[in-house]
Amino acid sequence: xxxxxxxxxxxxxxVQTIRYYEQIGLMNEAGRTAGGxxxxxxxxxxxxxxxxxxxxLGFSLDSIRELLELSDNPSRxxxxxxxIARRQLRQVEQRLKRLQALKKExxxxxxxCEGDSVAECKVLEVLRDHSECLTDHDGIGx
Amino acid sequence: xxxxxxxxxxxxxxVQTIRYYEQIGLMNEAGRTAGGxxxxxxxxxxxxxxxxxxxxLGFSLDSIRELLELSDNPSRxxxxxxxIARRQLRQVEQRLKRLQALKKExxxxxxxCEGDSVAECKVLEVLRDHSECLTDHDGIGx
DNA sequence: GCCTGAACCTCTATTCGCTTTAGCTTATAC
DNA sequence: GTATAAGCTAAAGCGAATAGAGGTTCAGGC
Ligand SMILES: [Zn+2]
Ligand SMILES: [Zn+2]
Ligand SMILES: [Zn+2]
Ligand SMILES: [Zn+2]
Numbered sequence: 001x002x003x004x005x006x007x008x009x010x011x012x013x014x015v016q017t018i019r020y021y022e023q024i025g026l027m028n029e030a031g032r033t034a035g036g037x038x039x040x041x042x043x044x045x046x047x048x049x050x051x052x053x054x055x056x057l058g059f060s061l062d063s064i065r066e067l068l069e070l071s072d073n074p075s076r077x078x079x080x081x082x083x084i085a086r087r088q089l090r091q092v093e094q095r096l097k098r099l100q101a102l103k104k105e106x107x108x109x110x111x112x113c114e115g116d117s118v119a120e121c122k123v124l125e126v127l128r129d130h131s132e133c134l135t136d137h138d139g140i141g142x
Numbered sequence: 143x144x145x146x147x148x149x150x151x152x153x154x155x156x157v158q159t160i161r162y163y164e165q166i167g168l169m170n171e172a173g174r175t176a177g178g179x180x181x182x183x184x185x186x187x188x189x190x191x192x193x194x195x196x197x198x199l200g201f202s203l204d205s206i207r208e209l210l211e212l213s214d215n216p217s218r219x220x221x222x223x224x225x226i227a228r229r230q231l232r233q234v235e236q237r238l239k240r241l242q243a244l245k246k247e248x249x250x251x252x253x254x255c256e257g258d259s260v261a262e263c264k265v266l267e268v269l270r271d272h273s274e275c276l277t278d279h280d281g282i283g284x
Numbered sequence: 285g286c287c288t289g290a291a292c293c294t295c296t297a298t299t300c301g302c303t304t305t306a307g308c309t310t311a312t313a314c
Numbered sequence: 315g316t317a318t319a320a321g322c323t324a325a326a327g328c329g330a331a332t333a334g335a336g337g338t339t340c341a342g343g344c
Contacts, residue, residue: 102200
């Protein structure tokens with residue numbers, strides 16, 4: 001029987017996060033000691049490792065929920081799992097594209113500023129006026 | 143005098159978002175009509191455009207707050223603005239690296255799955271076992 | 285002066301994936 | 315027996331908005 005702290009150490013997950021996963025139904029409800037502390041089996045450790053690894057690869061908790069369910073039914077076709085992964089890949093590729101464009105713009109504005117007063121700052125100039133940009137950066141942020 | 147809807151259209155910002163920016167003190171409190179509706183000047187439009195453009199380049203609202211303050215003091219040195227931009231660039235470059243590694247892993251697992259039953263699904267296999275990965279993906283998600 | 289409909293208002297809740305805080309209780313080792 | 319590490323719950327907070335409910339104001343036409 002493993003404590004929550006052991007799971008935490010073995011998977012690099014904060015204790016609170018493990019409890020959070022239980023709360024949203026991603027981890028099964030753990031058994032408890034007489035005093036109310038959670039105790040886990042190896043299979044819970046495996047499940048948590050699966051969740052964390054999937055998170056590291058960028059899957060959303062919702063996708064992970066689906067993947068876990070599939071993983072629990074070994075006889076089913078894996079088409080669904082593959083399509084989730086392909087969807088994730090497409091998303092990553094899209095974000096990559098946006099970030100690459102962003103990087104270019106940022107690099108350019110940083111490089112072009114000669115570092116005098118704010119009045120002549122290239123950085124601020126670009127921020128004030130999108131027409132100085134080479135790309136469209138549609139969408140926001142990330 | 144411009145209405146909030148006009149600002150919204152001209153900058154591609156949702157009306158709610160403009161009010162939100164006011165609420166968090168990023169936009170100045172707008173003047174009001176007798177009936178309580180917001181009315182804006184051109185300078186408010188400029189400020190909002192600055193904010194949105196900065197957001198598109200991935201700056202956080204906190205960074206934007208600093209940049210706006212600098213922008214309001216033309217006589218100051220632009221070193222600070224430049225350093226905010228460089229910081230942003232570094233962040234983008236880091237995320238790019240992570241995403242590129244992610245993309246590789248995802249691509250590989252998708253490509254290697256022969257699409258049979260869940261029991262032999264390469265996608266799920268990789269998710270269960272990080273040792274199948276080529277990279278470390280330290281950190282999570284994005 | 286009134287009607288209509290678009291645009292505006294406030295306030296609250298929700299999203300995602302956790303993290304933090306506050307205030308306790310339990311387990312373990314000496 | 316007691317110190318201390320580790321555990322517990324419940325609630326709030328983060329960033330950056332978005333969405334909805336339910337009500338008010340504005341501009342134009344008649
Ligand atoms: Zn500069
Ligand atoms: Zn631009
Ligand atoms: Zn498969
Ligand atoms: Zn891995």
